[in-house]
Amino acid sequence: MDWLWWIGGAFALGILEMLSLDLVLIMLAGGAVAGGIASAAGAPVWLQFLIAALTAVVLLATLRPWLLRRLKKRVPLEETNAAALVGKDAVVVSTVTLEGGRVKLNGEVWSARTSTADALLPGAQVRVDRIEGATAVVAPAAG
Incomplete structure (x- = not known):
């Protein structure tokens, strides 16, 4: 026992x-x-x-x-929340400048500003460079 x-x-x-x-x-x-x-x-x-x-x-x-x-090495970590939006494409809803604007990103409208000096007009395709708080910093999509 x-x-x-x-x-x-x-x-x-x-x-x-x-x-x-x-x-x-x-x-x-x-x-x-x-x-x-x-x-x-x-x-x-x-x-x-x-x-x-x-x-x-x-x-x-x-x-x-x-x-x-x-x-x-089993499963690579997958980004979640706002970090997962970096690199995604979005569509400009209202003109985006260095000061602000709006984009439709992942089915939601986000506050946005451009990372370049060029204004981005409504309907333009953009890519998210980074997320700063509740603001998406975007640049024109390549191609």
């Missing part, structure tokens, strides 16, 4: 891993599972701890770095 302590420890480490997301505690949990298997097989306590420690070290040294590499 000593093996139940090992499994309980592994379970607790697994729950703590969900809070930390470091992939360290889950490797220690793997070592605890190995210690539990050794206990169930009848190994002496000193051997159970040795097996648990060696398993945890091997998992930390081999599996954790591999998992971290896979997780980091």
Whole structure:
């Protein structure tokens, strides 16, 4: 029945891993599972701890770095909110100058100003250079 302590420890480490997301505690949990298997097989306590420690070290040294590499290159971060609008095309609704104007961007009318000295007339296609607060800084669309 000593093996139940090992499994309980592994379970607790697994729950703590969900809070930390470091992939360290889950490797220690793997070592605890190995210690539990050794206990169930009848190994002496000193051997159970040795097996648990060696398993945890091997998992930390081999599996954790591999998992971290896979997780980091898995999905590129996608811009959201106003940052996602940079580079999008818009249509001038009211003349846009250095002082202000309005564009229709992503289905909404935004305050806008131009990043060049040229005034942009209604109907002109523009591209968003950056977002400053609630104002889109735009320039004429290429092409």
